[in-house]
Amino acid sequence: MTLDEFTALHEISQTKYRYLRGVDTQDWELLRSCFTDDASVWYNQGKFTAEGADEIIARLRAWFLPVVYSSHIALQPEIQLTGPDTAKGTWRLQDIVHFKGPVPDPVRNLTGGEEITGAGYYYDDYRRVDGQWKIARTGYVRLFEQIARRAGRDDVEVKGVDERGVRKAP
Structure with a gap:
């Protein structure tokens, strides 16, 4: 492996990590910067x-x-450089998602109070644009998804934090 190839693998990993941070912190500008203009997603x-x-x-x-x-x-990345400016990646996914209110999801009927715990694999295509690695296509397939509904969980409280994990400058 050349130094350029090693650098590309590191930069692609950094893009994926920024993508995940953008999703979880709901930093839409950061998240947008991770995608090519013509990107596509196919989740779940x-x-x-x-x-x-x-x-x-x-x-x-x-x-x-x-x-x-x-x-x-996202864990255990398997990244393959497929060209000088293209790559494919497979990542192990683990996630926890709390729903404090209803969301437009006709498949799961999420009315609020649910928690989804799941695992699966992300399948990504990357493209280098103006020297930056970006996600051109991403999606995941679940291994499993556990939905804990409010019933029977009345003693569980999930408190969202307004900062959503974003550090404010001191």
Whole structure:
């Protein structure tokens, strides 16, 4: 492996980590910067799809705000450089998502108070644009998804923090 190839793998990993931080902190500008303009997503076996970076952000923003608090972890990257400016990646996904109110999800009937814990694999295509590695296509397939509903969980309280993990400058 050359130094340039090693550097590319590191930069791609950094892009994925910024993407996850953008999702969880709901930093839409950061998240948008991770995508190519013509990016596409297909989450949860294609139950949620969007084409174009601006549409992706608009749809995620509408779905997440103001009631979703999430934590996504991507592990065990397998990244293959497929050309000088293209790559593919597979990442293990683990996530926890709290719903403090209803969300527009006709498949799961989320009325608020639910918690989803899941695992799966992300499948990504990357493209280098103006020297920056970006996500051109991403999606995930679940290994499992556990939905804990409010019934029987009345003693559990999830408190969302307004800062959503974003450090304010001292």
